Amino acid sequence: MNTVIMMWRCMKQYKKDLRAGKATKDDHNKPKITLLDTRFIEGMSEVMMYGIEKKYERDNWKKNMDPERILDAMLRHSFDLAQGEIIDPESGLPHVYHIGCNAMMYAYYTNNYGVK
Numbered sequence: 001m002n003t004v005i006m007m008w009r010c011m012k013q014y015k016k017d018l019r020a021g022k023a024t025k026d027d028h029n030k031p032k033i034t035l036l037d038t039r040f041i042e043g044m045s046e047v048m049m050y051g052i053e054k055k056y057e058r059d060n061w062k063k064n065m066d067p068e069r070i071l072d073a074m075l076r077h078s079f080d081l082a083q084g085e086i087i088d089p090e091s092g093l094p095h096v097y098h099i100g101c102n103a104m105m106y107a108y109y110t111n112n113y114g115v116k
Helices: 003-019 038-054 067-082 095-113
Strands: none
Touching (some): 003 038, 038 095
């Protein structure tokens, strides 16, 4: 069974149990991951898997890459999308998922190395 579906079912049961007074959890000020679109995350994962299968080793992007190269890739995908090209011709996957991956990669460098 799809992991996302299993997590959704667990969350649904958790909410039901919470309403019944069975459990409490102090999660104030913690990220609410359920606000994220699971299909978008899955799409980003497909892009990352494509990269691993066709081009790069796993986590290659974490190995001291110049963040400007990540921005360049994100802009190329953004410009292609803005010009009406929805699907990246190389990967066969939507540009928007490539943009999401590039944003994640850039955020990694910003968060871990203070890149601005």
